Amino acid sequence: MKILVVDDEEKLAEYLRKGLTEEGFSVDVAHNGIDGLHQALEKDFDAIVLDRMLPGLDGLALLKALRSQKTTPVIMLTAVGGVEDRVSGLTTGAEDYLVKPFAFSELVARIHVLIRSKQPSSHSTVEPTTLALYDLELDLIRRKAKRCGQPLSLTAKEFNLLTLLLRRQGQVLSRTTIAEQVWDMNFDSGTNVVEVAIRRLRTKLDVPFDTALLHTERGMGYVLEQRTE
Numbered sequence: 001m002k003i004l005v006v007d008d009e010e011k012l013a014e015y016l017r018k019g020l021t022e023e024g025f026s027v028d029v030a031h032n033g034i035d036g037l038h039q040a041l042e043k044d045f046d047a048i049v050l051d052r053m054l055p056g057l058d059g060l061a062l063l064k065a066l067r068s069q070k071t072t073p074v075i076m077l078t079a080v081g082g083v084e085d086r087v088s089g090l091t092t093g094a095e096d097y098l099v100k101p102f103a104f105s106e107l108v109a110r111i112h113v114l115i116r117s118k119q120p121s122s123h124s125t126v127e128p129t130t131l132a133l134y135d136l137e138l139d140l141i142r143r144k145a146k147r148c149g150q151p152l153s154l155t156a157k158e159f160n161l162l163t164l165l166l167r168r169q170g171q172v173l174s175r176t177t178i179a180e181q182v183w184d185m186n187f188d189s190g191t192n193v194v195e196v197a198i199r200r201l202r203t204k205l206d207v208p209f210d211t212a213l214l215h216t217e218r219g220m221g222y223v224l225e226q227r228t229e
Contacts, residue, residue, distance in 0.1 A: 001115060002026045002044070006036030006062070007051040007077070016049065016107075023108055024143065024156040026183075033057025040066050046115050049107070052078035052089065060092050067093040073114040077102065131166045134226040136205070136213060138166055147209060157182060158201050165214070165224035174221040198222055 003025045007013040010031060017027045028043070030036035033054040040048055040062070048066075052059035063074060074096075076089045081099030089097045095117070096110050131138040135148045143159055145152040154162065161182050165173065175194045183193065198214070206212045215223050 001046040002028070003111065004028050004030065004036070004039055004043070004045045004048045006030045006033070006040075006048065006054065006059070008032060008054055009051070019104055020108070020111075022156055024160050025111075033059065033062045037062045037065055040072060041069060045072050046118075047073045047075065047111050049111070050074050050076050050094070052076055052080050052085070060088065063089075063092050063094060071118075073118050075107070075110055075114060077107065131163065133166060133169050133224065134211065134213060135209075136166070138163060147205065150208075152204050154201075154204065157197060158204070161197055161201055162205065162224075165222065168224075170223065170225045172217045172221045172223045178222070 001024070003020055005013055005016045005020070005027060007016070007029075008031050013029050013031060017029050020027045028039055028045070030039050034056040036048075036050070036054065037057060050059050050063065054062065057065075059076060059078065063076075066072065066074070074094045076094045076097045077100065078085075078089075078097075079100040086097045086099075095114050098107060098110060129139070129141050131140065136145070137147075138145050138159075140163065143156075145154055145159060145162060161178065164178065164181050178194050182197075198216075202214050206214055211226065213224055213226060215225065215227065217223060
C-alpha cells in the first residue's frame with residue numbers, strides 16, 4: 001500500500017515516513033503544497049496524509065485541486081484543530097481530520113480504515129482477510145503469519161513479500177516484479193536486496209519445517225507452492 005505524506009516539518013515528515021514504512025507501507029514525501037499536489041496527481045496512492053499549513057499551496061487549496069481530478073482518500077494531520085477548521089477540511093473533501101499532537105498508532109489505524117472504506121464493496125470482489133497454502137496461514141488484518149500452528153516472526157517487508165508470493169501462489173515472480181511490488185523501486189541488477197530478503201524469509205518459512213514451500217526457478221524468479229516430489 002502506497003502513502004503520500006505532505007508536511008513541511010521535515011523532522012515530522014521523516015518520522016512518519018520511517019514509522020509508516022515499518023508498518024509495511026511504501027511512503028513518498030513532499031514538503032510543500034505544490035510538490036504534494038504534483039505527486040498526488042501524477043502517481044496513484046492508497047491514501048494521503050496532508051498538513052493544512054503548507055508553503056507554496058496550503059492544504060485546503062491542494063485538497064480542492066486534487067478533488068477535481070481524483071478521489072484518493074485524504075486524512076488531514078494538522079495543528080489547526082478548531083471546530084470551523086475541521087469542518088472546512090471535511091467539507092473541502094478530506095475523509096478524516098486528526099489534530100497534532102497525535103498518537104502514531106491512531107494515525108495508522110485511521111489510514112487502514114480509510115483504505116478499507118475505498119475498497120470495492122461488491123460481494124463478488126470482497127478482499128479476503130486471510131490467505132493460506134498447505135499448513136501456512138496469513139492474517140492480513142492482524143498482519144500475523146503461522147505455519148503448522150507456529151507463529152512466524154516476520155519483519156514488515158518479509159510479511160509483505162510473503163503476502164505477494166501467497167496472493168500469486170503457483171506463479172513464478174521475477175526479481176523485477178518483487179522489487180517493484182514490495183520495495184516500490186525500479187529494479188537495479190546491481191543490488192541483491194531481493195535475494196537477501198528471499199533467503200531470510202526461507203530461513204523462517206521453510207528451514208524449520210519438513211516441506212519447502214518457497215522455490216527458486218533459476219534464471220526466472222521465485223514461486224510459492226506446495227510440491228510433491
